[in-house]
Amino acid sequence: MSDLEIEALKLSLQVALAAVGFSLPIAILVAWVLARKTFPGKSFLDGFVHLPLILPPVVVGYVLLVGLGRNGIVGSFLFDTFGLTFAFTWKGAAVAAAVMAFPLMVRAIRLSLESVDQGLEQAARTLGANPLRVFATVTLPLASPGILTGAILGFARSLGEFGATITFVSNIPGETRTLPIALYTLTQIPGGEAGAFRLVVISVIVAFAALLVSEMMARRLKSRLGG
């Protein structure tokens, strides 16, 4: 692989891992709220979470640019207080990927949380466990196959993220040029076909590897859950 390919691959993995790592806990929390709680405005929250799934990615990227840019409301606050910059950095690419992957993760996790027998949670309460402990020792382990599915879906979606990323953080080599963006760039220059083909092969291999790893982990989880 060329240095450019390695750079794009490393960056893609970094962005996707960061995106899933930071959004997974939030996705679990939101999925749990949607699965178990009733409150006014629940359907609004549900719809809001799903927005990135139905909006054109460019719209999401533009909203992020306006909101999280150095001059945006949230962006300027984050820069002033934490010195954090998202626009045109790899962190911004991770945010864009996380936002786009979020609804997929929430959907998968919510389904698995809904399938956890609440009778088991009640049993844990009568054995002396407070709600937080019940969540950590009963709900989470029993929902873990769905959480794994959600994480893999989110990872795959993040690897492939293009529209929102290029709109929000542009196409900067070594900073925001992930695999899909590098591929797109090669298709735009004369004689880039061979390089583009190599990137296609790399993308396929990475996707397959992710799938295999998830299958393996799912099998191990299943046997631990007493399948």
Place this chain on the structure above:
Amino acid sequence: MNDLNSTVDVDIEIERGDFTLNAKFESDGGLTALFGRSGTGKTSIVECLAGLLRPKSGRISISGDVLFDAAQGINIAPEKRRVGYVFQDARLFPHLNVRNNLEYGMKLVPVDDRRHSLSDVTEMLGIEGLLDRHPSNLSGGETQRVAIGRALLASPRLLLMDEPLAALDMDRKAGIMPFIERLRDHVGIPIVYVSHAVEEVIRLADTMVVLANGKTLANGDVEDIMSRLDLRPHTGRFEAGAVIHVWVSGHDEDNMLSELGFGAGLIWVPKLEFPRGTPMRLRIRARDVSLGTSKPQGSATLNNFKGNVVEIEHVAPGVSPHVDVLVNIGAPIIARITRRALAELDLKPGKEVYVSVKTSAIDRQSLGLGRRR
């Protein structure tokens, strides 16, 4: 390890959909059965005791310690009640093996407050060999025993058992009953046991609460409740009968019989494996008792007693060909006879009668280990 002094006081009103239930009873140790047909709300009552369901009004306390009081706005969270719950469907954690299931509640109790050790409980319930197994690899009976152990190891002040035998077949039921008897007699925490099977109640319970039509109809000793003819529609006709206290007074090895003593005589039953002196509780089904006004001659029945009619059941004409008659033979006994026989024998309260009980009618299901009180 003894907590026999702890008392449970319940006086609550439960609302579920279009149905309200008033439950009022107390228990001062031992095993209290909540008895009633399916759908009378027995499970709702134990859910209220555990804190999983909120009563509409009323009060629940254990030894004066208030768990719920609608008027004062008290509703202690389930995890702070120290009330153990054995669910009908066991609810073992499928992602933990038997040992981790058993230790789940135990580990949440400070070491000094633990009343039972893992080894004692597993030995009592006969589950020592199952510790490394997974719940999916247990039989129905083993599952329930593990569920009982798990609840017990959390050191509860009160143990709730919601039809723990309902999902088991006859053999498995019979296999678990001795464990529940041991629990009742040796662990010494009050147990509230939900059941709709009168034979379970008779075998296991000290006191019982009869529930029907959204109300608590009666609450008292099993012997007293079972000999009340007015409760007969609710205690069930087929399996119904009087319950008397007896003790094993001797064995006739040659004929494979055992002799049970009670206040006013002896009853012969098929051979029992209990030593002399063992207190027991004997249920004699009304349909196994016959009545006559003269002493039976040349009868094959070993158990014949003389007594006086106490009460005759009121059954509206056209409902049943039978009536139940309560007779005092030194202990209460109930006989089921036809209406015609009632008329022909001209039975009235106070009249002297002869009662016979078939030995073969008394099986292990009719006998519970009694408690020395």
